[in-house]
């Protein structure tokens with residue numbers, strides 16, 4: 001009886017450790033998922049924040065928020081794809097948002113290009 005109980009305790013400890021390790025892995029691209037959900041996705045019939053920004057309708061607060069989200073993406077590892085390419089894509093987004101904030105000419109178009117969903121998903125988003 002006693003050894004069995006001991007094994008059970010050991011087993012649950014192993015399971016717990018495995019769960020935490022799994023969480024650690026997941027949190028590596030959590031920032032990416034968060035950024036997508038918060039800024040790229042919107043309920044049907046409404047514009048996601050990224051689209052409002054591309055149309056020049058982003059508020060200062062939205063611009064600051066999305067910039068932070070993109071910096072979080074830059075610091076994260078994508079679930080798949082080449083890491084150097086990933087950094088380039090995130091940096092393009094960051095630069096574009098900073099240019100929009102600064103009111104630079106052509107910044108909205110540059111952002112619209114950088115935020116191309118398919119161009120990024122085809123390499124970095126698992127099916």
Ligand code: HEC
Nearest residue numbers: 029032033036040041078079089114115116117120124125
């Ligand atoms: C710079 C690259 C990049 C761009 C641009 C991008 N995405 Fe993503 N997106 C990703 C990656 C990488 C994932 C996978 C995240 C993961 O599984 O951790 C993802 C996942 C998603 C998800 C699933 C999130 C979840 O809950 O797991 C949605 C929805 C999404 N993107 C929407 C969009 C839309 C809409 C656009 C265009 C307006 C867009 N994304 C532009 C990289 C990008």
